[in-house]
């Protein structure tokens with residue numbers, strides 16, 4: 315028999331089409347989504363407003379596929395990190411960051427990343443594969459499920475989702491888009507577009523395509539104010555340079571009438587991109603595009619060749635931007651004791667990925 319369909323792979327439109335293909339009424343999609351995402355019921359027998367024959371049919375042709383949770387750690391500041399394993403060689407991390415007024419879940423879109431930014435531990439580990447829509451949305455499902463079961467504290471709810479974990483989401487466009495639709499669909503997680511943020515290193519054609527199909531919030535990993543430097547820190551810049559990137563971002567916010575504009579991410583690397591001259595160039599570059607700048611203290615990892623900027627340089631950089639009319643914040647480092655800071659989800663991941671790859675190779679060789 316053919317593999318069962320993973321219902322986590324289907325957004326409302328796809329699920330409606332799937333029901334029609336299977337000779338069922340289209341409204342079944344809304345019913346099923348509510349069971350899965352509102353009630354968090356995964357047992358078809360418990361879906362009481364579906365007829366018995368439909369429940370039997372679903373058991374035969376569909377399933378809800380879950381990864382194995384291979385780690386679940388909580389840091390002293392309440393940040394919580396999970397490692398989810400989908401299959402051999404493909405583990406990813408998701409991190410929940412509780413704050414007074416919100417709870418942000420940082421999720422992954424790929425196992426690894428091919429774009430090889432030299433300051434990023436995911437980039438160092440290389441690329442394994444794209445995650446499916448189901449593998450992306452199940453991170454949100456599981457985090458919500460686990461956190462609601464948590465007896466400590468009531469504020470541990472996921473109010474925001476950021477695609478800032480492992481991977482470049484716009485390289486996995488076709489799987490990421492339906493997952494973000496499920497995040498924003500009232501029949502599923504129902505988050506507002508301002509609370510779902512996709513972070514990209516700047517895949518320009520995909521930003522143009524995104525503009526036409528969604529209005530989620532956009533974060534862009536800028537990290538350098540000129541092409542020469544950005545070519546080194548964000549290698550994909552050699553393909554899509556700053557002028558084209560900024561134009562695509564400007565069009566995105568204009569088209570979507572985005573309230574807050576773009577979030578520009580800027581990792582602070584000591585003596586690399588953190589001088590006042592860089593701040594001046596940055597202020598010049600971003601003039602006229604609505605947005606705010608998020609300065610990210612660099613998280614060192616084993617084998618990284620950079621250091622985090624001095625605190626005084628970060629503050630001076632921020633001050634320059636603020637004095638020149640920008641909103642510039644410094645990202646708080648969270649979950650340090652469990653390697654959970656955003657962009658540094660993977661901790662010992664590199665070793666593990668290599669181990670898992672060796673294991674996969676061995677398995678392939680022995681087949």
Ligand code: SAH
Nearest residue numbers: 434478481482513514515535579612613657
């Ligand atoms: N690929 C996407 C999303 C994942 S990376 C992107 O590049 O935007 C999420 C954010 O973490 C990016 O801004 C990335 O530049 C940043 N990041 C990666 N490694 C980091 C590190 N070691 N220290 C601080 N930020 C890092």
Ligand code: SF4
Nearest residue numbers: 427430431434437515
């Ligand atoms: Fe990939 Fe983003 Fe890391 Fe660059 S910063 S290697 S694009 S995950």
